[in-house]
Amino acid sequence: MTINQISIFLENKYGKLSEILALLGKENIRIIAATVADTSEFGILRMIVSDAQEAYRLLNENNVNANLTDVLAITTESSAGTFASTLALFTQAGISIEYMYCFSVREKAILILRTNNRESALEVIRRQNLGYLSENELLNL
Amino acid sequence: MLILKGVNIFPTQIEKILMQFHELGNNYLIIVETINNNDEMLIEVELSDLFTDDYSVLQSLTKSITRQLKDELLITPRLKLVSKGSLPVQEGKAVRVKDLRKF
Structure with a gap:
C-alpha cells in the first residue's frame, strides 16, 4: 500500500x-511527481520516480544526499471539495499530514501523503474504503 | 588560530563539536568575512550518509550545532549544511579556514 519516494538534499546553489534532474534523465529514470520544499539555506526535493532504488543508488554514487521514505498514494475524483473531504478523514482520526503533494491524470486526482502515523493512516484508508495506488499501479499510469 | 570580534578561535574547537554529530560528515570549511563592517563566521559542513528528509529534524540539528558552537566559541557562527562531497577535497593538510576579511 505504500510507495517508495526519494528525497534529496538540495543545496541552495x-x-x-538541474544537475540532479539531468543525472536521473541520463540514466532513463522517469519522474512521475516532484515537489521542492525550500528554506533560505537548503531545499528538499521529493520525487516519485520510475525506479526509486536505482535512483537512490545513482545519487549516492554521485555524492548526493538522498533517502527513501514510504508515502501513500490516494486517489480521488478530480472535483471541488473531494480533496478537503478526504483529508478530513485523516484529521478526524487524529492523524497529522507531514507533507503532501498532488497531481492529476485524466479524471483522477492523486494525493501523495506522508503522515505522522503510517499504521493509523492505512487503517483510515481501509475503513473508509479510500482509493489508493500500489507502486506498480502508480508507475504504470 | 584566528581572532574574531576579539575572541581567539582554534579550528580544532569547531571540529570537536562538529564531530559529535553523526549526521555530519568529516569535511567542513570555516569562512570568515566582513559583512556590513562586522566580522562574521560561516561554517559549511557536509552531511553524512545519514540524511533524513524530515525538515524539522534538519532545522533542529542546525540549531543544536549552532548552540553548541556558540557555547564553545562565545560568538554565534552561521551554519550551512551542504551535500556530502561538495566541499573541495584537500591533498595533504586540509585548509579549513578561508579568511576573506577586509582589514
Whole structure:
C-alpha cells in the first residue's frame, strides 16, 4: 500500500536542481511527481520516480544526499471539495499530514501523503474504503 | 588560530563539536568575512550518509550545532549544511579556514 519516494538534499546553489534532474534523465529514470520544499539555506526535493532504488543508488554514487521514505498514494475524483473531504478523514482520526503533494491524470486526482502515523493512516484508508495506488499501479499510469 | 570580534578561535574547537554529530560528515570549511563592517563566521559542513528528509529534524540539528558552537566559541557562527562531497577535497593538510576579511 505504500510507495517508495526519494528525497534529496538540495543545496541552495545555482544549477543544483538541474544537475540532479539531468543525472536521473541520463540514466532513463522517469519522474512521475516532484515537489521542492525550500528554506533560505537548503531545499528538499521529493520525487516519485520510475525506479526509486536505482535512483537512490545513482545519487549516492554521485555524492548526493538522498533517502527513501514510504508515502501513500490516494486517489480521488478530480472535483471541488473531494480533496478537503478526504483529508478530513485523516484529521478526524487524529492523524497529522507531514507533507503532501498532488497531481492529476485524466479524471483522477492523486494525493501523495506522508503522515505522522503510517499504521493509523492505512487503517483510515481501509475503513473508509479510500482509493489508493500500489507502486506498480502508480508507475504504470 | 584566528581572532574574531576579539575572541581567539582554534579550528580544532569547531571540529570537536562538529564531530559529535553523526549526521555530519568529516569535511567542513570555516569562512570568515566582513559583512556590513562586522566580522562574521560561516561554517559549511557536509552531511553524512545519514540524511533524513524530515525538515524539522534538519532545522533542529542546525540549531543544536549552532548552540553548541556558540557555547564553545562565545560568538554565534552561521551554519550551512551542504551535500556530502561538495566541499573541495584537500591533498595533504586540509585548509579549513578561508579568511576573506577586509582589514
